Amino acid sequence: MKTYLPLAIVLALSTAYGFWWKLTRGAIRSQKAVPGHLLNAEILGEALGTRATMVQFSSAFCTPCRATHLLLSQMVQSMNDVKHIQVDAESHLELVRELDIRSTPTTIFINKDGIEVGRAAGTPKRDQVLAALANIG
Amino acid sequence: MSDVLKNDDVAKIYIDARGPRFGATITTIVLAIALVTQNKWVLVAQGVVFLIGAVKGPQFTPYGLIFKNVVKPRLKGVAPTEDVRPPKFAQAVGFGFALVAAIGAFAGADLVFTIAVGMALAAAFLNAAFNYCLGCEMYLVLIRALRK
Numbered sequence: 001m002k003t004y005l006p007l008a009i010v011l012a013l014s015t016a017y018g019f020w021w022k023l024t025r026g027a028i029r030s031q032k033a034v035p036g037h038l039l040n041a042e043i044l045g046e047a048l049g050t051r052a053t054m055v056q057f058s059s060a061f062c063t064p065c066r067a068t069h070l071l072l073s074q075m076v077q078s079m080n081d082v083k084h085i086q087v088d089a090e091s092h093l094e095l096v097r098e099l100d101i102r103s104t105p106t107t108i109f110i111n112k113d114g115i116e117v118g119r120a121a122g123t124p125k126r127d128q129v130l131a132a133l134a135n136i137g
Numbered sequence: 138m139s140d141v142l143k144n145d146d147v148a149k150i151y152i153d154a155r156g157p158r159f160g161a162t163i164t165t166i167v168l169a170i171a172l173v174t175q176n177k178w179v180l181v182a183q184g185v186v187f188l189i190g191a192v193k194g195p196q197f198t199p200y201g202l203i204f205k206n207v208v209k210p211r212l213k214g215v216a217p218t219e220d221v222r223p224p225k226f227a228q229a230v231g232f233g234f235a236l237v238a239a240i241g242a243f244a245g246a247d248l249v250f251t252i253a254v255g256m257a258l259a260a261a262f263l264n265a266a267f268n269y270c271l272g273c274e275m276y277l278v279l280i281r282a283l284r285k
Contacts, residue, residue, distance in 0.1 A: 004173055006172050006255055007172050013259065014262050014263050018262075018263050059272070059273075059277060060223075060272075061225075061272025061276045062273045062276070063270055065273075096277065097281060102281075104273050104277055
């Protein structure tokens with residue numbers, strides 16, 4: 001008994017989802033920020049940047065985490081007021097739940113007071129990171 | 138803060154990143170055949186491939202060996218590498234779906250077979266067509282749900 005209907009349904013749904021996924025990965029979105037949550041040096045184990053900090057949540061089963069880490073850590077080398085901190089999501093589940101992080105890599109952009117101003121799921125583009133950082137005063 | 142990620146005890150093996158994606162393409166075709174023909178033995182064969190990939194690594198599956206011996210010698214350019222753990226995780230998820238599908242098929246529950254094969258096919262297709270990272274999207278959601 002041959003049936004093509006399930007195959008057609010699976011391919012149609014996953015194609016639609018795949019395009020949505022490709023489009024949204026890496027985009028830095030301010031409306032996704034969790035309001036009222038403060039990140040500080042005590043929680044992160046490292047001092048914040050004097051103007052901005054990029055807190056990257058990573059996991060072991062995540063290929064783009066490495067590329068994101070390379071990009072962001074290399075970018076902050078020439079910035080003395082911005083820091084990049086990588087956090088292992090798995091060993092900080094409480095924080096992950098509070099910030100409602102669902103996938104890795106997720107990078108939270110916080111200002112000098114530790115307030116989230118935007119976040120990106122997936123590897124952001126260099127220009128977008130620069131633009132997002134420029135908006136943090 | 139990132140102790141676990143930097144832990145050297147966690148064996149870090151880097152493989153050619155194009156290998157798992159080639160494997161996902163073959164997997165997509167095999168699972169599509171299983172879904173269309175409703176043939177449980179095609180699914181069982183794919184399940185064995187998933188098991189090898191999950192336990193030993195995707196580079197040791199038949200698809201990985203075809204990639205290494207037939208495809209890779211014909212590819213040009215510098216091989217992009219990736220940590221073996223994300224594709225291993227994806228293979229384990231695939232094995233989970235295949236196991237559910239096989240139990241469904243042998244118990245006579247055709248709908249369970251169709252849905253589980255459909256889920257595995259969706260994951261393999263997303264990986265092949267969009268370079269979808271299953272570990273990125275599923276792992277955190279899973280441990281958030283399973284751990285207190």
